[in-house]
Amino acid sequence: MDGMYIGLRHLHMTTVVLSGVFFLLRAVAFNAAGAGWPKARPVRMASYAIDTLLLVSAIALTVVTAQYPLADAWLTVKVALLIVYIGLGVVALRPALKKPVRLGASAAAVLVFAFIVTVARAHHPLGVFAG
Secondary structure (H helix, E strand, C coil): CCHHHHHHHHHHHHHHHHHHHHHHHHHHHHHHCCCCHCCCCHHHHHHHHHHHHHHHHHHHHHHHHHHCCCCCHHHHHHHHCCCCHHHHHHHCCCCCHHCCCHHHHHHHHHHHHHHHHHHHHHHCCCCHHHC
């Protein structure tokens, strides 16, 4: 089990970084530079693939560690914040919305993402504020 846990953990952490960096690049290119490539089908598919692998590794980790949302407060917070992050990401990359709204959503999504990482590192619902 330890070998499986370590492999899953590394996969999860790698896809977390890839997902966050990929979102940040797309949001900056689309909202600040006005580039069209962030909305291109291959780019969106790559994003979906990374995020799917991230979700699958997260679910596998919950099973392997027997730590589950609603049973473990820090995981409950991570899942709730993930839903917020996804919603902000959708707003950030929605062309029909005004640029200030997209920029605000992008910034908020990055902050939520960073807080999710602190919750995960601390294994505490308050993350960086757990003091």
